[in-house]
Amino acid sequence: MQTAALVLLPTLVRRGPVLWLLTHAVFLAVQFAASDQPGPAAPIPVILLTGGLGLLDTYVRAERLLWANLGVGPGALFAGFVAIALLAELSRLLVLR
Amino acid sequence: MLALIADCVSKSFGAHRVLSSATLRAEPGQVRVIFGRNGQGKSTLFRIAAGVLQPDSGVVRVGTTTFLRATLPHLARHGVFYLPDHDLLSATMRVGAQLALVEQRFGRQRAADAAAQAGVTDFLDRRPGSLSGGELRRAELAVALTRRPTVLIADEPYRGVAPADHDALTTLFRQFAADGCAVVVSGHEVPSLLAAADHITWCTDGTTYELGPPEIACAHEGFRRQYLGPRAPAR
Numbered sequence: 001m002q003t004a005a006l007v008l009l010p011t012l013v014r015r016g017p018v019l020w021l022l023t024h025a026v027f028l029a030v031q032f033a034a035s036d037q038p039g040p041a042a043p044i045p046v047i048l049l050t051g052g053l054g055l056l057d058t059y060v061r062a063e064r065l066l067w068a069n070l071g072v073g074p075g076a077l078f079a080g081f082v083a084i085a086l087l088a089e090l091s092r093l094l095v096l097r
Numbered sequence: 098m099l100a101l102i103a104d105c106v107s108k109s110f111g112a113h114r115v116l117s118s119a120t121l122r123a124e125p126g127q128v129r130v131i132f133g134r135n136g137q138g139k140s141t142l143f144r145i146a147a148g149v150l151q152p153d154s155g156v157v158r159v160g161t162t163t164f165l166r167a168t169l170p171h172l173a174r175h176g177v178f179y180l181p182d183h184d185l186l187s188a189t190m191r192v193g194a195q196l197a198l199v200e201q202r203f204g205r206q207r208a209a210d211a212a213a214q215a216g217v218t219d220f221l222d223r224r225p226g227s228l229s230g231g232e233l234r235r236a237e238l239a240v241a242l243t244r245r246p247t248v249l250i251a252d253e254p255y256r257g258v259a260p261a262d263h264d265a266l267t268t269l270f271r272q273f274a275a276d277g278c279a280v281v282v283s284g285h286e287v288p289s290l291l292a293a294a295d296h297i298t299w300c301t302d303g304t305t306y307e308l309g310p311p312e313i314a315c316a317h318e319g320f321r322r323q324y325l326g327p328r329a330p331a332r
Contacts (some may be wrong), residue, residue: 001204031228065149065169069178069244070202073170074259 004072008080015057016084023050031068036049043093047085054081098160099179100125100279101248103146106155107303108138117303118155121146123248123279129271129292132324133281135302139283140182142300143252146281147179148172159248178330180254185237186225192236193221199243211242216271230257238269248279255286263289285324292313299324 023046031038047094055078067077101123106184108116111248115138123129123146133139142148157167159175166243169179186195196208212218215235225233234257251270255263264287270293273280283289291297297314299306301323308314316323 002201004202007198007202061187061189062184063190065179065185066187066198067239068149068169068306069173069185070198071173073168073172076170095106 004070004076005077005080007066007070008072008076012080012084016054017085018090019053019057019081020046020050020085023053026058040096043089047089049080049084050088051078051082054078054084098125099123099145099158101151101157101159101172101281102296103142104155105146106142106152106157108141108145108150108152114303115141115144116152117307119300119303121250121281121298121305121308123250123281125247125277125279126274127295127299128274128280128282128293129296130294131281131298131305132285132287132290132320133283136147136166137300138303139300140252143250143281143283144181145180147250149179150180166201172248177244178241178244178249178257180237180241180249180251181253184201184255185240187234188226189224190238191222191224192217193238194222196239196243197307197322203244206243206245208243211239214242215239218264231259231262234258235262238305240272241267244274246278249273249281251280251282253284255284255289256284259290264292267293283297 015022023040026039027041054069055074058067099122100177103121105118105120106116109116119138119142121142131139139233143175148157148169148171151166157164159172161180162175164171169236170253196212200208212221215238218238220228220232225236228236234254235326255266258266267289270280270282282290291311292312297308299320308320
């Protein structure tokens with residue numbers, strides 16, 4: 001028997017980085033449309049949007065009830081994707097330093 | 098003691114009052130069936146009891162714990178499993194992967210054994226979207242079997258299942274109950290559900306009536322007239 005976090009982890013690791021990259025792509029596209037000189041996106045909006053997209057992704061995949069039956073609520077899903085995005089942002093900042 | 102009770106719940110959607118004072122009871126070792134015509138609030142009552150929907154008034158109790166605002170993730174940790182009338186399984190994960198998730202999380206029964214018991218071993222590598230209605234229902238039941246809950250709330254589990262497979266489904270529910278699980282089921286498949294039931298509840302006009310064992314329920318004049326109809330089974 002594993003905790004909800006451990007059961008959720010492989011899904012977060014598989015989907016989180018893709019959603020984080022997608023969020024950066026969205027920010028980049030918006031900046032391109034708005035100005036000639038796009039810069040790096042601010043980390044906090046990217047992290048929060050990744051969390052929101054992760055939650056939306058589980059809804060689109062019709063997984064809400066499956067996760068709920070496993071004891072994983074929307075708050076935990078959002079927090080999980082936020083945590084992955086946070087790690088990705090920290091890694092990006094370390095690489096770019 | 099009751100395993101779960103959604104007590105005196107009411108629910109309105111806008112100006113439309115669906116439930117005025119309805120109660121769902123789940124008792125260990127029993128299969129309780131809730132009958133009612135379409136639109137009488139059965140599914141709403143099930144969703145409230147499972148914590149998927151919040152009632153306007155009333156409470157949900159699991160064992161000795163009372164939830165003023167029950168949510169399915171909380172109830173699931175207390176042993177409740179909700180089998181909705183559709184969309185239990187992820188559309189993008191393979192059936193086998195979803196069974197494995199449940200096994201890892203709760204580990205009450207091996208996923209492979211549950212798959213064999215529900216007859217889904219042949220399509221563990223397939224995604225739910227590629228399954229027929231009956232296969233999908235069996236896959237969802239395999240998830241419930243893997244979970245081995247203490248309370249199983251199944252909304253219209255016979256829907257989309259061929260009549261020839263009804264007996265197998267009834268046997269599964271009886272097995273759940275024999276293992277001490279409290280099972281609550283709804284549906285319109287009267288002969289199969291009467292065969293599975295220990296107790297009948299009638300949901301009508303936003304409230305519920307506890308009719309008792311199937312033979313007594315079938316003798317209830319109002320229930321016969323308003324729900325079972327003239328071709329009601331003689332018990």
